[in-house]
Amino acid sequence: SNCHATASGATLWASGTARLGIVVVEKCSPGMLSAVLVAKKDLIAKQVMIGGDTKSSIELNAVAGGYAEVESMVCKDTDHCELRADQGDIRLGNLRCPLGSGRVNSSTGAGCRRCPASMMSLLDTINASCQGCPDGAEICLPDRLKMPAGMTVDPQNFSMALHCANPSACPGGELAKLHLPENVTGSQIHLEDQVSRAMCRDGYAGKTCEQCMRTHGMADSSPLQCTPCPSSFFALTQSIAFYVTKDAFLFLSAAFSALTAGQQKKQSAVLINQLMAFATVSNIIVGALTQSESYDHLQDGTQRLMRSADVVVDIAQGQGGGSISRECVLKSLNFPSGLGYCHLASMIMPILLMASLGFKEPRLSVVVGTNVFLPVLTAAFGKYLIAFRTQPQSQGGALVTPFLPGFAFDWLVISGAILLCFTFGILGWARVVLSHAGEGTAPKYVLYLTQSYRSQCCAWEIERLVRKMLLSLITTLLPVTYSPSWQMESVSLVLIASLLLHFMFKPYNVDLWNATEIGLLTLALVLTGLTTTVLANDLHWAHSFVTGRVTVVVVIMLVAVVCGTMAFLVIMNIVKERRWKQDEATTSDPPKAASSED
Secondary structure (H helix, E strand, C coil), X not given: CCCECCCCCCCEEECCCXXXXXXXXXXXXXXXXXXXXXXXXXXXXXXXXXXXXXXXXXXXXXEECCCEEEEEXXXXXXXXXXXXXXXXXXXXXXXXCXXXXXXXXXXXXXXXXXCCCCEECXXXXXXXXXXXXXXXXXXXXXCEEECCCCEEEECCEEXXXXXXXXXXXXXXXXXXXXXXXXXXXXXXXHHHHHHHHHHCCCCEECCCCCEECCCEEEXXXXXXXXXXXXXXXXXXXXXXXXXXXXXXXXXXXXXXXXXXXXXXXXXXXXXXXXXXXXXXXXXXXXXXXXXXXXXXXXXXXXXXXXXXXXXXXXXXXXXXXXXXXXXXXXXXXXXXXXXXXXXXXXXXXXXXXXXXXXXXCHHHHHHHHHHHHHHHHHHHHHHHCCCECCCCHHHCCCCECCCCCCCCCHXXXXXXXXXXXXXXXXXXXXXXHHCCCCCXXXXXXXXXXXXXXXXXXXXXXXXXXXXXXXXXXXXXXXXCCCCHHXXXXXXXXXXXXXXXXXXXXXXXXXHHHHHHHHHHHHHHHHHHHHHHHHHHHHHCCCCCHHHHHHHHHHHHHHHHHHHHHHHHHHHHHHHHHHHHHHHHHHHHHHHHHHHXXX
């Protein structure tokens, strides 16, 4: 080390054949027109390490007059490092180049050369080569790569740019030095972990940041979103209480209205159905807004307020949102996790509630359970069919379906399950309603479906069920993170169809209920339009953050207030109807008592 040769001398000169073991050269410089190592005949070495600002004026580090055989060569802190054999017989095993340089082989030599423009070498490993810069790179230098937000690169080929299905999961990462250990099992997995840590937002992992880390779980609204898991027992208890409360509230409210159903009109039953229908749309709207750039620019306190408002919507719909994760509960309890296990876990509470009512009223339990839980069940099947591309179709990008179970014809089985849900809901309710049409007295489970509607529209509850199922399925099948325009357009078409049908037929037997339904559908359409405006505004170069943030806050608070008010009215009407029933029973008791005394 620290040596200097004058004239044409080399750092190490052999007049004949040089047989070396391990040679380390640091901070040395050969003379003019000379290499670092020179052997007039053959050069044989086990390992040659050249670094520490060692440079040759002719950019040659080792020259052999005969043949050269080196098991391994390491070049550090130099842009150019080459082993040459004048006779063209060269055997160089492993070569480690500095970052920004790649291995180059020729007829008379082999070595490291600085990557030219539009090429890079980021791997600190043996025999690394220069790769072309990926399309869309924000910065691409020989030893540095930065991708824009929403994009990453293939860990096996840095030249291949990939688009993230959830752009918010890819904030725009930078790769500068990646270490790939030699002869280590799982080294490719180790490299993929380094790339995902650099490219993915905290909590996300995978080739395109579509997976969740151990500390996070898939959000209930979409498996492409990850949310932090509770870190304390109290937080875990809160999550479990939320799931129990949201399922129990809707089912018990609907069950009470059904058990007390009679020929008289009941406001609570109508409000519950209107609440669940509006909350389904509200959940879609809130989910889209929380994924927008305008929402990301809100202050932390405002975001916490928005998440609290979202909880009201989640409870009203009976489905978790983007800040709730059933997978986190399973992980915290050391249970198996994954989309399939989350699906099974989501069915536990509905089965228990339906079984408890089924002991007394089995048919009523099925009808109420279908109304409350079937849309959520249908949406859960839709998550398996999420498909997206990570590359443009023009570049050969194929559809990726990462959430399919993996068995033979899995997509066909899942599609059949969704079709079966719709068939069961539509034909089952149609049979129940039409089989008792025109009867003077009908069972409670029939009155639960028909008592709010005119006789000409006795099966109208099917329209509401289908609407909820379609909207819930659209939410999961077309994630707003990947297909915001398709999701908003599909939701708008369903709402427009429902609005036209209600305006034409006015199915309720009370005008106020018809006006309320039309008003809620109109409001849902307006809010959907505002949400589409926010998403489009974020993409325009002249977008206004102030306008976007104000719109996000107003829309989320509005849907929370509407859902909260309707939930309060449901409870008030249930209490009022219960008192009426007790009063009726009290007024009917004295005559019976008097007759018994006679």
